[in-house]
Amino acid sequence: MIKENEIISKVLLSIEQYKGSIDSFRTAVLRNEYTPAKKYFSRLFLWKACLITESLNFREWDTTLTSSRVIYHKLRQEKDMIVQWHLLDEDNEFYLPQQKTTKSSRSNQNSKPAPQHLHRIENIADDPLAMPLDGAETHTPSQAELDNDLLMSIIMDVQRLFPGETIFHENSEAAMIYKRQIISVLYVWSKCNASIGYKQGIHEIIGLMFLNLRKESIPLPTTNTVSADERHIFSLFDEKYLEHDLFTMLNRFTVSSGLVSQFYASEAELMSSINVFNIYLMKVDQLIHYNLVTKLRLESQLWIIRYLRLLLLRELGNDLEVPSLLWDKLAAIDTHTGSSPVPDTIMFLVVVLLIHIKSELVLCDFSEALSLLLHYPIAAKIKTNPAFIESVFQDALRLTDYKKNDMKLYEYGRKMNKKYNNNIKVNLGYTPSPNGSASPTVLSRSNSPSPAPSSPTSAKFPPDPKAERMAFEKFRLEARLKKRAEEMMNNKS
Structure with missing residues (x-):
């Protein structure tokens, strides 16, 4: 002590x-x-x-x-x-x-509920699983x-x-x-x-x-x-x-701090917060959002509720000192300056955590992605970088400051990806397959900054118009997602 x-x-x-x-x-x-x-x-x-x-x-x-x-x-x-x-x-x-009380304080309301015993249902009207009859009395606890x-x-x-x-x-x-x-x-x-x-x-x-x-x-x-x-x-x-x-x-x-009103008060408020998170993710990292929501159809509510309601307590591992380090900072946030920034900070913390596992996340199928999200590899991250929590929080705090500026969110997202995911090579083009149909180039991880050589297969077949059109649409992905984010924000307001 x-x-x-x-x-x-x-x-x-x-x-x-x-x-x-x-x-x-x-x-x-x-x-x-x-x-x-x-x-x-x-x-x-x-x-x-x-x-x-x-x-x-x-x-x-x-x-x-x-x-x-x-x-x-x-x-x-x-x-x-x-x-x-x-x-x-x-x-x-x-x-x-x-404890002994005065007679005036003794009432049926404070008395211990009578023990209930099992009994045979003699009448269908007494069946608790049956639909209540019109006019039938219902028990009010x-x-x-x-x-x-x-x-x-x-x-x-x-x-x-x-x-x-x-x-x-x-x-x-x-x-x-x-x-x-x-x-x-x-x-x-x-x-x-x-x-x-x-x-x-x-x-x-x-x-x-x-x-x-x-x-x-x-x-x-x-x-x-x-x-x-x-x-x-x-x-x-x-x-x-x-x-x-x-x-x-x-x-x-x-x-x-606003945590209860946004994450606990009602299912409607919780879903509204999840929608806001989706918008933030779309603005900061379009590829992760596209991969999870559009490609894998992995809805955020399947995994993020625990992140939000427990303030990342479970995701930060079994060593309770780790979430305590994060909560030190959450406790220090001044909540007297108008709308509390704490809920937004929590959501941006999740965004930053996703960027740190982007190289694994973009190569996962549905079940692999869900498993990764529900079992965040925090131990490996801290082993690699003992100051991981401090770094994540600083990035989330900066994103919270930029939350009303789409361009700054986008630019800071690019900055984080350059810092944490510089080994990811993303080819947004399409290569034709032997049967003549276009297929997307696979995302890959590499320690080399040089581009991967084109495959012999792709050299045998000239690109067809359909593949070129699909490649063009792929290049416009970020613009479309950004436009969609703006529409979602307008609808919300």
């Missing part, structure tokens, strides 16, 4: 390095200048400074922290926000008996049943959270406390965002946040040797309020 004097040193050095300016600090994070490579790096400090205090003046932290923590405390006290542990089956490991369903859904997901992390799966009291804290935050968060509710995937987002916060959280020192300024700093790391701060950070990171 991190030591108290180490916390003081890291925080003070970080504040001094950026002259106490939160804007300078955010910029340093985005530019890869504040990373774990720095001795004074603290991820808890980074995330809480950017998502809660929004200030590097530690003497002001108490006010902000107290305010956010009181909000969560009061929410937990509200009748409809209290986690209904007593509604669980008594053999459930999370079951807790209901009580609030207690809805609360129990919500709690059970969250518990099931948290039980499967990060199988490789022993702190969640060891048979210990500490593991139970950690999981109960995460469940409590998700339960209250879901109640506060009732229009969205709990969606699978949010538990992994909060899980990664919890792991990183817990590593640096400490009990508040009780000795008299701690100065007032040191207490201000320690208040940021106080493990007593880990659950409270986790709730505030989850809300800021997912709701205030």
Whole structure:
């Protein structure tokens, strides 16, 4: 566990390095200048400074922290926000008996649902699979049943959270406390965002946040040797309020950033975001878009939903430090400047990741491409380039800045391809086959910049008009795709 004097040193050095300016600090994070490579790096400090205090003046932290923590405390006290542990089956490991309350608070609404027993259907009207008869009464679930369903859904997901992390799966009291804290935050968060509710995937987002916060959280020192300024700093790391701060950070990171509204709120919003991604991909790399969408007919919704909703957590491998490095930067993005750029940044991150596997992607058939997209070769990329995540983010950030300028998106796409895919040779022409029909030249990878020699077969047969026309259309592919992107944008607006 991190030591108290180490916390003081890291925080003070970080504040001094950026002259106490939160804007300078955010910029340093985005530019890869504040990373774990720095001795004074603290991820808890980074995330809480950017998502809660929004200030590097530690003497002001108490006010902000107290305010956010009181909000969560009061929410937990509200009748409809209290986690209904007593509604669980008594053999459930999370079951807790209901606390004694006044008679006025006891109601059928908060009572445990009566156990249901199997029984033979005596009448077809009682068959739950049968179509309801006109005028027949339908069962409306009580609030207690809805609360129990919500709690059970969250518990099931948290039980499967990060199988490789022993702190969640060891048979210990500490593991139970950690999981109960995460469940409590998700339960209250879901109640506060009732229009969205709990969606699978949010538990992994909060899980990664919890792991990183817990590593640096400490009990508040009780000795008299701690100065007032040191207490201000320690208040940021106080493990007593880990659950409270986790709730505030989850809300800021997912709701205030626009991630929930675009990726979780509804299927319509999610599909709209996927359409925007398709447009971005078309503008940045027409060949990848053409190969996936037009040639292979591999619809983006078959693979990209997990990328967007989990913020690339799964795609960045089993080492949770890798997505944590990316999330450092996402947390540092200022979401107070009008429309939040975070969702667009996520989509451009995906575009950049695709460009990095373009040499494999353009040669795949449907099943191979889908498998590659669902199992991104992140380990190989990081092994080749340890700064891979930093590089990908910088490219995505630049594309986000250019999102309203089609020409700049196109030019930066060409720049990335020249940098990352200079071994790809794409012949947009057509060569005639022995039977006289035209066939497209195969995409190839080569370490040589020289063009491949023409085949003997192609020399025997003069090009026919049909092949020339097809070759001409192929050369116009980028222009047609760009026009289509503009039409899609106009229709969307």
